[in-house]
Every structure is written in C-alpha cells, then in structure tokens.
Amino acid sequence: MYRVMIVEDEFIVRYGIRSMIDWEKVGLEVTGEAANGKEALELIRRDPPDILITDIKMPVMDGIQLIEEVRSSGFTMKVIILSNLEEFQYAQKAIRYGVSEYMIKSDMMPRDFEKALMNVKASLDTAESDPEINAKASIVEPARKEKLLLGLIEGSRTEEGEAGSIPEEAELNGLHLPAYLLYTLIHTRDCGLFEKQQVIHETFEQIGSDRSFVVFADKQGEINVLLPVPQHEAVNSEGIKQLAERIISHLSQAYGLACTIGLSGRVSEWTELSKAYGEALAAAKQSMFAGIGKAISYSELAGAKEADGAPIKVSQSHIHTLLYGLQSKELHDYVYGLFDQLGRRQDPDLVQLISLELIMILTAIWPDVSHDQQQVVQLKKQYFDQLSKLETIEQSRDWFLQAFAELLEHMIRIYNSDRNSIIKATQYIQQHYQQEISLQSISHFVHLSKNYFANLFKKEVGESFLEYVTRVRIEKAKALLAGEMRAADVGQMVGIQDPKYFSKVFKKITGATPSEYRSLVKENKGNKESSETGQ
Template identity: 75%
Template sequence: MYRVLIVEDEFIVRYGIRSMIDWEKAGIEVTGEAANGKEALELIHLNPPDILITDIKMPIMDGIQLIKEVRNSGYAMKIIILSNLEEFQYAQKAISHGVSEYLIKSDMMPRDFEKALMNVKVSLDSIGGQATIDEPARKEKLLLGLIEGSSYEEVIIEEAELGELHMPAFLLHIFIHSTDRGFIEKQHVIHETIEHIGGDRKFAVFADKQGEINVLLPIPHRASSAETVSEEIWAKQLARNILSNLADGYGLDCTIGLSGRACQWTELSKAYSQATAAAKQRLFLGTGKVIAYSELTAAKEDGGTPIKVSQSHIHTLLYGLQTKELNEYVGSLFDQLGQRKDPDLVQIISLELLMILTSMWPDVSNDQDQVLHLKKQYFDQLSKLETIKQSREWFIQAFAELQDHMIRIYNSDRNSIVKATQYIQQHYQQEISLQSISQFVHLSKNYFANLFKKEVGESFLEYVTRVRIEKAKVLLAGEMKAAEVGQLVGIPDPKYFSKVFKKITGATPSEYRSLVKEDKEVF
C-alpha cells in the first residue's frame, strides 16, 4: 500500500481531500498531514511517503520551496500539486522540479482527483513499488524500522543495503535540550559533528519518530577480541567527544544515552530502548553528560507502596496557609520519586500536581484571562524542566505563589465571611445552600467553604445548623409544638429536627422544654 502525505494550510481543505475518495480501496494510505512546508519536510525526513500532495501558497514555507527541498534531499517521491488559477505561474516553477500531476482546486472533482492518484500509482508500479530515495535516506529508513522492532528480514532484503555498517555496535540516543532548534537543523548539526569526529569510521545518524537523533556506532574490528568493557569505554569516550563538540561548536546542551552492546541487527530495537532509558535518567542524574545503560541501578521499589498525591491534604494546607507543611509535603513526593528513579512516574505525579494548581486558581481569582494566561505559562514552563530537582523547586515555587495570592486577598475576603454570617443570622429559616451563599458574597464555592471554616472555626453547615438550633431553643421555651419550631427555623422534617437538636444539646426538643419549665440548667 502506497503512503501519502497531505500538505495544506487550511484544515477544511485537508479534510475534504481525505474524504474525497476511498483510500483503502485505491491501495493508498494517508500517513500524515502538515499545515506548511516546514512541518511537511520534518515528517518527510522521519518517514518519507511515496506520494506528496501539496498546496502552493502556504505560510512559513510554501509548496515551491518544499518541492525544491524534497528534490535537493534526494527524494524521488511522486508529487501532486493543488493550486488556484491565479497561482499557475508558481505552479510552472514546481513542474520544473518533476511534479507528476497538477490540479486546480476550484475545478477539482472526486473523479479528477482519483484519476490523478491512479496515474501516479501506475507510475510507482512501473518502478518497482516505491519512490526511490538516495542511499543515506534509505539507510535512515531501514534503521528506523529496525529500532521500531521490525525483523531484519522485514526491513532488509540484502545486507548490502546498509553499506559498510556492521554489527556488533552501540547506539547513542542524543537528546538536545535547546527547544529553539528545528528537527532539520538538529540533524544537520549532529551530522557535521559526527563527520568531524568520526574521520574514516562509518557511523549512521538517523532520527526516530519523535524527532530525536540516534547514532549507530559499529565497533571497530580488531586483530584480537577486545573485552566488552573496553569497547564500552571506547563508545563512551566517543560520545563524550560528541557532547563536547556540540557544546563548544554549537552551544548545545545535550544528554546522550548509551546502549548496551548489540550483536545482531535484530537486537537494535533492544539497544534503542536501552539508550532512550539511559537518556531519560538525566531527570535524576543531571544534563550535559553521557549516561550508559550498563551503569543504571535498578529503580527502588520502596516495598511496592504507590506514590499518591492527596488533593484534599494539599487543599487543607493551602487554605490553612501552612506554608512550611505544604513545602515539606511537596518535597516528600519528589524525595520518593528520586528513590524510584522512574521518569514516567515523575511525569504522572507532576501532571497530578499541575492539575491541582490549575484547578485552584479559578477558585481564588475573578480574573479569568489572568488564570488562562497562567495555565498556559505553567504548561510551557513545566515542559522545559529537565531534572527532578528543577521540578521540585518549580512546584514549591508555584504553590508558594498561589498561597501568597491567597494571603493577599484574605483580608478583603474576611469581610465577605462577616457578610455571610449576618445573612445566615437573618435568613436562617430559609433554605441556605453553600452554593447560594457563596454566590451571594461573590466567592467560589470551594474557596468560600475553606475560608469560612478558617475564619469562623466551624464548617458552613455546622454554623447554619447551630444558628437554627439556638433559635429553636428560644422558641421551645414557649408553647409552640416541636414540629412547628422545626418549620420556623428551617428544619421542616420533625424526625430530622429532633435528631439534630439532640445531637447538639444532648436532649430532644420535648426533654429540653421540660428542663426549661423546671428551670434546670440546659445547654
């Protein structure tokens, strides 16, 4: 089945292209979409399609430049241009780069589009099934298949496809911490560095599907069999040289994960898993270094006890303005994560803490634009954290900023609690809910509930119930029936009124009335 990449800046047009024909029936699969030439080029380097369908006018990189870059990179994929009539002069330039079909968007009917695809498909069939690419790109594609777990037989027909590359070998996974470099630029920089360091030795530089760069290091043949340890020392030193050159020559901060020794091509998938696992340990060991998989210690299981984030406990500490205790709690979470040395678990716990932060800000701020901006800022900052130490400090600081905001608004909101208690004293006989009273004082429900308890010393429900029982005690001193008293103080269910009254006073309404008449001490 042939693979297609659709490049068009308007989503609705991309959707229309996808919906226009039965791709599976045509023997074609849409494997990717891009909104401009730059995005498309990165996808092409990762997984070259057989057919490229592209618009002409697009932001960042237009279709003409995209086609030039594709051809300059040695890709011989078939290209179909989608254009408007007024863009024909641009299309003529593209046609000079070997475009297979040219279609006018406004005139294009499903049958026209299907016919163009079938023409391209016939052309591909005639050259043996797939658009040919240059040797370096073909090697990258083959190596990508091997690290993804494809069997040697599935990926390679003849070993000659990989040229002078051989096994055994080590695999380097290079993680570049700079976020302002595009995929193409990162790959180019590493290619240059490897060429500078490698000399006559044949190494392979290729990207995985996440856009991270990997380097295959075939172990040099020696007259006598070298020990595995000495081979790893050689690979690690080479990796350190790469780090040094990337830092000194390009100002790049990188971390390199070094796999164990792979003896067969079928072991490359395992080597890739080892190299990426080693590189992820930068979270605990720090960045800017070479981390060998063989040096990793097993993660501590801590008796199998799961690490749990208690949202209720964090709320209590925040609303109680217990800064020291909150810092200690967040710090303890990261201490446990540091012992486990599980990068995936760090991401999970960090996400849980982030959700607590982003859910609490709307409760304590009426400026929704500010809250939205803060959420975006949080996600952006969190994505740039490289070590568990940075994550720990960032979360402690973020919670401190939230608590500082709560302290600043606390004094003004105390007046809202006074207003709420006055309202309850005056309207106790009516139905009063937490939702209605928080709306009355213009505070969020959760924030009001916590602030009320802190200021009054008891929960909102406890306070309302106590006020009603105090009013009931006064009324029971007269001749009014208990059920009528319950109605007047806002507790219409006689059984529930009697139960609540006894819980608070220690006596039922009838017993209380008798005690009052006997002029005995009552509560």
C-alpha cells in the same frame, strides 16, 4: 537535463521559485507545475519528473499525501520539501518517504535553493553513472533505511518483511552489526527536527569519521544514531561512551547546543534493536537526576535507583489544608519532601506523573482565589508550557516551590479583604436560617467561589459552613421549644423540613430529642419557680 516539477498552491510562490534560479545554467528544466497534490499526481503518472519540489500544506491533497502516493506507486524521484517554520513537526511524517532536501520558505535565499538543487542533481548524476546503484536506488534511499530502523526500534517489524528477511534487508541497506544505539536528546525547542538531524550527522562525520553510522529520527522527533563497531570493540562500550562525550562537547562548542546521549547495551541481533532503543531512552532520561550534557550508559543505571518502597503519592487534601490555612513553611516542606523522595527513587516517569498532579492542583485552585479569569487562563498556559521545559529534578523542585509560594502569597493578600465576606455570610445566615441556604447560594451571595468560600469560612469561623448553619438552626429551635409549638413545626420553622432528620440532628448537638429537651426546659422552669416561691 533533469526535469523538475513544482507543486505549490500559491501562484506567486510558484512564480518566485521559477524566477530565482537560472534553470538552464544549473542543468535543470521546469517541465510541470501544479496547485495541489492531486493535480501533481496526475501529471506525474503521465510524465514523471526527476525532481519534485512540493509545499507541505495545500488544499485537496497536501504534500505529505502526495509524497506517500508517489512512493507507493514506485516512483523514485528526488523530493525537495518547502515549508513554513511552524510545520517542522508535521513535516517529520515525510521522512519515511524519502526527502532529499528541506527548505524553509521564509529563510530560502536563491543561493541556498540553488545549492539544494545541485546536491540533488549530484545524487542523480551518481545514480545515472552507476547502473548497479541506479537499480537499487529505491531500496538504498535513506527513507527506506530509516523506515526499517523505525520498525525495528518500535518492535513492529517481523522477521520477514516485504524486502525479505531483516538481515538481508539490513545488508542491502548497508546496515551492520554488532552495534550500539545512541539516543541524542538536544535540550532546546528552537531547533527543528531536520536541523537536529543535520547537526548530529555533521558532528558524527567530524568526530567519528572513521566509523560508519546511521542517523534517524524516531516518532517523537528525537534523533537516534546506530553505531556499528568492529568485533574487537563490541565487548567494551567505554570507547563508545568516550566518543559520545566528544560529540556532546562538539555540539556545545560548535553549535551552542546542550545534548545528553543515552547509550544502549551491545546489539548483536536485529531483533534486539527494540530493547536497545528502550535502554538508550531510559539512559537519556536519567539526565533528570544526573544533569544534562552527559553521556549515560544503560549499564550504569543498575543499582542507581532506590529500591521501590512505599508509593509516592500527592495528598491533594493536605495541600489544600496548608494553602487555605496559609501555612507557608509547612507547604514548602511538604513539596520539598515530595521531590526529595522522587530524587531517591530516580524514576523519571514518576517525576512527570507527580509533576502533572501538582500542576492540576495549582490550576484548580487559582480560579477559586482570583477574580481575573483571563489572567488565570494565561497562567494555566504558562504552567503547562513551563512543565515541558523542566529537565532536572532540581529545576522541577525549585519551580514548584516558587509556583506554590506565589499562589500562597496571592491568597494572603486577598485574605484580609475577603474576611468581610465571611462576616457578611454569617449575618445573612443569622437572618435567613429558616430558608434553604446552600454553599453554592451563599458563596454566590458574597461573590466568592464555592471551594474558596468553604475553606475560608472554616478558617475564620472555626467550623464548616454546614456545621455553622446547623448550629444556628438548633439554637433557634431551642428557643422555640421553650414554648408550646410542636416539635415537628419547630423543625420546619428553623429550615429543617424532615421531622426525623430534625430530631436526629437536634439530639446529636444537644444530647436530647426535641421532646426530651422541652421536658427538661419545663422541669427546670418549674424547679426555678418553686425555689422562688419557697423563698
């Protein structure tokens, strides 16, 4: 009878696990319980069980740390993980340490739990009946195989490892070359890591049952398949592509899942697996341009891209000008043109970069043109959430066109009401020109954001805020210079404290220095008086 340990921080859950199974009937015995990983590790070192059932999130020491400690200590017991649905991503860390089953607490029914236990028990029976399998159990454990493949695709494995050379370790784990690497990209966020791994494995068993294969997850949580092929098939990848297409079709029909598969070139040496992973990933990413639900070979990418030309850049200032100018057609054409260039370049990473820049522009402008900041926060969350769902160039283009159109429509709606604020601002400047007036203070006075006010002011008045304030001050200064007040004092009277700066600005606008202007005024006045006297 195999011994079982239950590790779970909630007593009621531990009680439920004990109660839902007739342990004696299934040939198992609960011999230990612990409330956290630290307690469990002490018990395991004294009396190791055959099966470890552990929660993921626990105080003191969580389930991931417990499994890591157990494996590093040389224990080869079977492990069943219990977790909540939202912990899928966290749980993927446990894969490399060898997990036999994964159960979702909220979905766990007694029959499902019993089935999982029986599967683990069956694997223990097999190992016990075959001394050679039992002796090699710690090496042929799926986690060891996956750990080797992960190291190879990341390029972090050197020729010599803990278990010897890579070819020796691969042979010991039942891995063979030549092979192809298939990167399977499932287009849904409702399918967790373990679910994806399971459906891919089941589908390959059904569609390619005459072939050996290994299914494993990379660190991004996407599923890869190492598919060894006979030597006579290894030269031509067409058969592999046809198999991938059948896999895609089955996933769609049997599970309702859309899947893209990227195929690497032929792998002849284990040191080539990192390059093959990059090829398969690059091929799968081309679904952004080719469309999802296809098998794409890396060899097909050669010559597909437009030769690199001028850099594709987003002009933030131009977009601002079009938005604040309420130029709907011009804005539509500019964004459309950007994605047209991206479509010809066919660089998925560049699409992501440009998309992120456009998102940043949208999220920067909305706070300036909306008084409902809570709504703006929600909108930002929606934008970034939506960005992760855009899978093709057409989807990205259409979504951004709509997002900018909605922003522009909002700006048009508020424009008429905010025009009164500009009138109010100009009146304030006319009355208080001699005081210090900043863009920040005047925008606050009319209850508009600084950037929005500045752009709206220029559109409505025809010149920038600073140009307008300066012009008002110079006009007032011209009137004062007609009298006897010193030029330096005139500058201070109209709000320009630095005499040199006042003289410079005055000359720039009028074409004469303050003194020259005063002389011209006096001369014109004298000529006028002489003319009147002569008449």
